Amino acid sequence: KRAGEEEKAVNVQVALRCRPLNKKEQLTGEECVISCNETKKEVKVVASSEKAASTIKKSQTKSFLFDKVFGMEATQEEVYESVCKPIVEEVLNGYNCTVFAYGQTGTGKTHTMEGQRDEKDGLTFDISNTKDLKRKCPPSAGVIPRAIRHIFHYLQDIQAEYTVRVSYLELYNEQLTDLLGIDGNEVDLRIYEDPQKGTFVAGLEEVPVRSEEEIFSILEKSAVKRRTAETLMNKYSSRSHSIFSITIHIKESTPEGEDLLKVGKLNLVDLAGSENIGRSGAQNMRAREAGNINQSLLTLGRVITSLVEHHPHIPYRDSKLTRLLQESLGGRNKTCIIATVCPGVSSLDETLSTLDYACRAKNI
């Protein structure tokens, strides 16, 4: 344990991102009811027209404050620079950090974490065109490729030996799948706790990455696996959590000539759609009857609330997601939640539920 780790109980930043209306919503005349003020870091529910005013209840016209607010015009680069870059810097200093994307299905969690996808569910940027990638991440690239790029730029400039490894896990119905695994060995992996190693997943593929360009072929490989899962399991993409982890080992020498090993880990988590849990943070009846209890999403909410409220007992052990992330949440480790919403009136109930949840996760 590092000095001062005990005193700092929690380190959670909450950002809110609102996506623009899509083409279909624009065509059907969907009304915008979310207004973002990036300077005031405030999100308000407002009726911009009389038609919208007639559908919004007085009790729904609320406002919420966050640590950061990204409106419809915010770019992928802005989101990375202002919330993720400082976290990657912590990881490069040898800490374990986590970024979560939380929100209703269709609000931009995957867009924020991975980047734009096309109809075929592939990444839109051309992975064969590595010359372009060398110069700059494409504008549509999300947090994962940008973090990798940032890490390699840092490492190439320092006098040290280093290794970068990535893993990509998916959690569906409390079952773990390795998105980078060798065919046949990737399903239903087990979590173990070891006094020396800490928590680990047996058999998990940890792929060494030697350059930033390699990340795009790794993401492509995972997309292929995910497409298979999608066809086999009902509503897979909205019910599964994906956890992309980057582990960095840096061996530096002190001026006295001693070796100093720094190990940092970054978890980038695209959570299951928040419509899978009810407003009160409990599973709603309909979901329960359908057998869709999302133990991990419910437990994550409880873990974050317990950390923020300084409870003596944190229920990490109640779900696979929180067991996996136990060593990266709390203490000196930085956690960031990017909550995503859409601006349309027809999603207002879900949007309010996300805003409430995200507000509760803020530091007090």
Ligand code: ADP
């Ligand atoms: P989720 O992962 O939360 O279900 P997606 O990331 O798949 O949602 O986003 C749904 C759709 O909206 C996608 O077509 C995506 O490209 C688009 N989208 C999401 N966020 C934005 C944004 N900030 N700007 C433009 N398009 C977006």
Ligand code: MG
């Ligand atoms: Mg998604």
